[in-house]
Amino acid sequence: MKKIAYIGCLGMIGVITTEFGVIGILPQIARYYGVRIETAGLLLSGFAMVIALAGPFMMLLMSRFNRKTVMAVSLLLFLVSGIVSVLSPPFWLLLAARMLPAFLQPVYIATAIAAATGTANKKDQHKMMAIVLGGIGIATITTVPFSTYIADIFNSWQASFVVQGIISLTALCCIWFVLPAMPAKEKQSVGQHLIILRQPAFLISSVMVFLMNAAMFTTYAYFADYLEKVTGMGPGLISGMLLLFGVMGVAGNFVAGRLLSNSLMGTTATFLAGLTVIAAGIYYAGPFSAMTLLLIAAWGFLHTPCFLTGQAYMISYAPEAPEFANSLSISFGNLGIAAGSLSGGWIIREYGVQYTPWGMGLFGVGALGLVLFQWYKGEQPAEQMMFEK
Template sequence: MKNKIAYIGCLSLIGMITTEFGVIGILPQLAKHYGITIDKAGLLLSAYALVVAIAGPFMTMFASGFNRKTLMAVTMGIFLITGIVSSLAPPFWLLMTIRVLPAFLHPVLVSTAVAAATDTADKQNAHKMMAIVIGGIGIATITTIPIATYLAGLFNNWQFSFMVQAAISFIVLVTIITLLPSMPVAEKKSYRTQLGILKKPVFIASALFSFLMIGSIFTTYSYFADYLSKVNRMDEETISLMLLLFGVTGVLGNYVAGKLLSKQVTRTTAIFLIALILITLPLYFSGPMSVSTFFLIAIWGFLQTPCFLTAQAYMIETAPEAPEFANSISISFGNLGISVGTAVSGLFIASYGIQSTPLVMFCFAGAALLMMLVKKKLETSEVKS
């Protein structure tokens, strides 16, 4: 039963991530259609992430006592409506508005799916169940996101991307309603207990780490299609294939990270982060499409995708008394990182061009590594006191 719940949670994240990140592959088309710059089109991603960051903890606390099946079904219903309306090519202001509406329930869905899958598992199996759920992020980058991008390029119509998003949301909604058992919350934790983790310096340090690490990812990944097009000289079909490659190696990386996390959370997090820092330099110097570019993107996907999982595990470990709220804070700070990372890169793109984004990624990731050292020092001080 627990594996079944984890796999349905994974499917839910596939639907959610397809909606959130599906615009990445079509940003150039959207910018052209609406007659705006690529950095302004990037607001469709950063605004979504900003709403998640601000609303996440409050929405998760508010919803913490509701039946988990009901929460997941309602959330996917809203994602479905978003995909349908977006596919109708509304004015840009309306597209922006309808895009951010499901962002209010985004952290609720992730927290609920993870909590449902790990509720009764021991520590070792809990990381495995979490890895299955979070694996939906990598799977979406293999399947739904590149498929949506490919169809948009094939028919030269970005609306097909949103049609795919709506179709996936519908499948997930039906799956939740028909296969997921009712999951009432046995004991709702008090707001005081949940908010208490915000007084822990170690937890705050881990939250800032999550902000910086996820932010580093999206300084470049947000403009993935535009980067491959202008720097690596790829056409739309090749970009779709590179998204697929990125996702395939990402799922493999997520599997490896899930295994390693069950043994050592901090060390695993540091390994993937340091490796991500190292990949920024060859990415910056990559040129027109070649065999080396192919391998570079494969390695990039392997190293980057697990960072979502490692960041959450790194934070939740510091707040075992309120895992769902800690998870929502992780999601909020991560999405704040997405918003800030995307926006900062947008500014650099406007001033220095798209090739500057890996350098911004290097700076964010380097700051995240420093924050890990700060957290370690705080932990040492707590032990001594």
């Protein structure tokens, strides 16, 4: 049922706006609290780390409850987090408020995907997943740059969190008043879930997703700081670049969603290889120019679909426990986000923000190497149709 997928997508917009909305305002937050940019980056890496560590356990705990209730409670926590953040509390409390909804973020995503794909036939399941995860691209094209723009207009980073709170409230209302009740299906035992952790191919795919997300966020986590210091852009132009990045991400997500049904491994490898190559272009781009625009457009086109391709790739190795595999995919992905953000912060501290694309490229090479290794070993995803030897 497409209605469930589209409402799940709306909730995803609220989730992603909260998680990634700080990327465009990290420099302002750092200046407000008098901390280094890599310390402010903990607002992203800390959020991701909570998801990585708590996600699978929360998924097992919440799998027995009505899916509609789980989605609504998850977004309620995001709303509370936004309200606390608007009050500009001490930095430690801001960090704690950011971490609060992170406990249920993977539960929301896994539940929304399971609800959307559970009513679709096998051929359309990737399309339903693409609709839900399309919220990532839509958020990067609309709410993430808009919240950055509003913060610039009002000269207040707190205004960004007002936008985030409004979006979470809207999504919460739609879920509560529009979605039908979706009782949990027969509960699997913990052992039935954990059996996938004994499968080497699934574990390798998990490490691949970790490295891929680390590549994605080594530079992207400091997007605003990079554009400000390396290309010389101001806040207004940076929000425009976030918009361009998001527009191309939506286009890339659309293309990837269509390609996945035909070539899961091929699509994953193609977008990952492109993301790795673009790191070199970002490093050599220099001050703002037409080439900068082209690189940011290509970067966005290749970056956003990696959420979808990585998740589909990892889940395909565990068809017997898709919801738990979903939550593990989100956890390993966010562990990668945390690792990428922390690595980027370390590079900034030791060498400067202009060198973060090197970390992006190295993580990308590692992830691509694992995909090719699984192809060579014949450990192909369940729906693999390409790269045949």
